[in-house]
Amino acid sequence: MTEQGVGGSGERVTIRHVAKDAGVSVAAVSKVMRNAYGVSDQLRQKVEASIEKLNYRPSFAARGMRGRTYTIGILVIELTNPFLPPVIESVIGHLSDNGYKALVGVGHSVDQIEASMIEAMIDNRMDGVIVIAPRIGGKFLETFAQQIPIVTIAHHEPNATTYDTVNSDDREGARLAVRAMLDRGYRDIAMVGYDSRAAAATEVARQREAGYLDVMKEAGLERQARILRLPPPGEDRSQVLKAILQTRDRPRAMFVWSDLDAIPFLSTCQSLGIRVPEDIAVIGYDNSPPAAIPLVGLSSVDQNPEEMGRVAADLLLSRMTGRRKTQHVLIKPGVVVRKTI
Template sequence: MEKPAVQKPSRVTIREVAIDAGVSVAAVSKVLRDAYGVSESMRLKVRKSMAKLGYRPHTAARGMRGQTFTLGMILPDLRNPFFSDILAGVNSALERTQYQVLLGVSQSGTTFDDALVDSMIDRQMDGLILIGPTDQQQLLDIAKRKPLATIGNHAPGVSSYDTVNNDDYEGGTLAVRHLSSNGYRNIAMLSLITESTIITQRELGYRREMMEQELGSYINVVRARQTMREVQIAAKKLLEAPDRPEAIFCWTDFIALEVISVATEMGLSIPRDLAVVGYDNTMYCDFAQNSLTSVDQSGELLGLQSVRLLIERIKGRTESEHFVVTPRVVARNSSADRLG
């Protein structure tokens, strides 16, 4: 005897949500579209009914009507903990909206994978956020197809997409100024082999402030690829040199933490023998065994602002905006005053 077929539960409709919430179908539709003029009490009432009934908007159908309320976000890799700070800001910005963010990780070192970008666009995502892009022509091409916001890309002249950045030039100057004021003179910079505009700006800031502090003869920028092995080789080469630097300014925190590890393995004391300054002020800086001084560029704020700008673009704004965060140095033990 055959078992009766198990019927799948029917999908909850927008009309059922309206009945449960005691509002009109049009009101529910406005909440779903995040339409202008919907009161917060109405929004909360409808969302409560959606959660109660298990209502899920049909993404494909919404896409056919022009919006899916999904945003694509592409990271250059997963190794840098700073990206989790940005993502926290993105999630906070989306908390009271209908939008959801879907993540992708690029496998390319210089440009974002075209296949990954195409996949997000083909899935009818309403807009894209790209972190640390380097190919300006690729960005212009993407912006012709979808609303676009970038984080970590200094391109103030563009009008087809928005940018959110830290003032990386100022960040480089602040790192050197901090070290110089604490008595360090021979200050090197461990940078990244890349075409990234943010790295270029940090290097320029470093060089300018070294000149301002009359330390031009000590300028030393060493570049390495973003692999632990190459960072270790570069750090060891610096620390084994006859004119070993008194301090190293690193382009990001997780590279700075590796420099501390290499120095410690070589028997050097931080900061007595070597001061280290990172960039990003990620959560690992506060760990007692690290106590890493770092340039804070407010990752959460960068994420918040990228969402704001992108949604404004989606809703019709055409003039570009370029939001810039002012950095600050968060001093910890790794760069303590030499005379202290």
């Protein structure tokens, strides 16, 4: 017996009876019961009316008897960001050492896709989920975390109560980057970010902007502080990068929010005949593998991705084995100085 209820005839009521009465699929009933993302009000009302009519009650004890599957879902925003593979490999390696296998899904920066993939992981009875750099909002993560253990990476949500978070201390990392510039005598320091007006404070870019502004204010340079905006992720940025470098009041030093844009920034400097660091100093964030190539030599903030992955895996393992107290872990970053500053 997996589900039960008391119908008018005394017959055991199952989820299939509810689906038939409501004229929908079993999967649709399951989504309504899980309060899944994207369920319409019309579907919810139809299913809830059938549940009440049939007096259906799921047997949670029977569900618990199904046992573990020893599979973990990893949901990642994309695979093209060179910072992400070391995080994923660290998570998979640590889970493997503890007897778990991992399945990776890509959300493509679309919240509806991310939500549907987490739902699929729940439906496939995975034991837990690690979500890396989600676009989906905290409200939906809270809902999902009531159904399956969740740990997020690169998602700043220190007030979350149902899931754990692991992050580089992005605000402090930005402070370190700007201080490295100040220590070398640069004063006219701007930041290159992106159009984040629709972004939540949970996103790493917003945290890095706050750190940049912190240090500029500490140094008495708040009036000189500038955040130069690139188009949102996914849009062409080449023309904006050129415009930034060709402006008459071009800053003497640039803190670029991520190596994803810092390396194209260096390439644009080269195409325009702008010398780095003689004409403009540049520091990025992520210390991605391309940054360390001698021809590139990009100074950058290292997030310790291997440690982030290990900690996230440990947190998920402990949550799956009964821990309920939420933990929010910040990994200390560090600056790697190369030839661009």
